[in-house]
Amino acid sequence: MAATACGWAWLLVVGIALPLGVDSLVADTLTKTDGTVYKGRVVEEKDGYVFFEIRRNGGRGILPIPRTKIRSIVPGKDEQPAPASKPTTRSVVPLGPGYYPLPIKGVIGVDIRAEFLRQAMADARKAKPDYVVLYFDSPGGSVREMVKLLDVLAESKKSLRIIALVRQASSAASVLAMACSDIYMKPEGTIGAPPPGAKAEGLTPMARLIIHERMAIAARIGGHNPLIGRGMVEPDLELALLTVDGKPAVQKGRGGLRIKTPGKLLSLKATPAVNCGLAKGVCDSIAALHKPLGLKAWHVAPGKGWAMMVRLAAESRRKRAGEKRSKVHTAYMTGIAGKLKELDDELAQIKKQGQEAEESKRQLARDYDKKRQAMRDDRDRERREAERHRSSNPSLASDLRRAATERYNERRKQQRLRHQPQVDRIDREIRKLFRDMKRLKAKRQKLLAAAPKG
Structure with a gap:
């Protein structure tokens, strides 16, 4: 619309506007975005317009063209006219x-x-x-x-x-x-x-x-x-x-x-x-x-009024679009807030259960080590008792040491048989909690990913 607003607005050139020999110059070529081509001369650029001097109806006129409607301007090349002693003064009066x-x-x-x-x-x-x-x-x-x-x-x-x-x-x-x-x-x-x-x-x-x-x-x-x-x-x-x-x-x-x-x-x-x-x-x-x-x-x-109103309108529309997106985003987030809270509560509960399971596993390991140490202490004590018979009855001492080691090995075996199922049970519980947490996180992420951009 800026082009329509400008249109063919001719300005009357008063006095001798060009130095001597200017008619032999090759004109500048101005091409508009709609394909219109003008040949003439760029006089001035101001307030978003290029003022372009062209010939029309036997006279010269100045056409103001919005910069936004100009595709290109190709400067003309001088043919070096005969030198003028002094250019005359030019004045332009709006028509x-x-x-x-x-x-x-x-x-x-x-x-x-x-x-x-x-x-x-x-x-x-x-x-x-x-x-x-x-x-x-x-x-x-x-x-x-x-x-x-x-x-x-x-x-x-x-x-x-x-x-x-x-x-x-x-x-x-x-x-x-x-x-x-x-x-x-x-x-x-x-x-x-x-x-x-x-x-x-x-x-x-x-x-x-x-x-x-x-x-x-x-x-x-x-x-x-x-x-x-x-x-x-x-x-x-x-x-x-x-x-x-x-x-x-x-x-x-x-x-x-x-x-x-x-x-x-x-x-x-x-x-x-x-x-x-x-x-x-x-x-x-x-x-x-x-x-x-x-x-x-x-x-x-x-x-600059036209360009200013167009710019302000574009800024206003962008701002309004942003506010609308923000409003839609807020409404969506408000709508899923209850579901997000449920998921977050479930995730918090799973996290707590997972922490408790991990602690149970650590406590089980501590109990295992404690009992194992007690068994070692019993074995070592029995071996020391056997050593008391080493001088007087080496055969008895050897039997006692062997018996102490066998009892220790059997107790270790029984301990492992009791301990391992407990560990496996806790590991299965932890893996299940991990799967549940992964599923809930994916569900939560899907809800958030579906949110309109704010």
């Missing part, structure tokens, strides 16, 4: 009055906010344009934000002449458009109630009341027939179009051509909007609005 375009595009409250419009209007006042053109392409949105935007528009109209070009101005957006004194429609444009089935149809009674009140205020600010505004918000109202003193007049009832029947809200396309006196004309683009305004030409006033 026609200046206009300052601003987008009212997207959803009110998301893409369009009062703080965005307030900043853009402040920049517009610095540029001192003859006109501020609001390009409407909005299905409506937040009624609360619409109220704030209407206040900004009312304040801005005290120092700026504001024109509306409408592609779509539905629901809350139609209130803002009605606050503009000069409304023009694009050929495919609509203004008024949202189309059937649109989300904005589901307004609360309080929202409808606010829109009804603000529509009356907007019609008064814009100088429009309040009945047209009422028709956009009052379903039971019946409206007819008549001609009074050669001018269109909208009245209640059936006295002329019915433009609204009871039970439906008023939504006007381009031609009906003009016929009933709401819109002053139909125009395809901002750049061409000078024609229905009765101007020979006009130019874009320098400023």
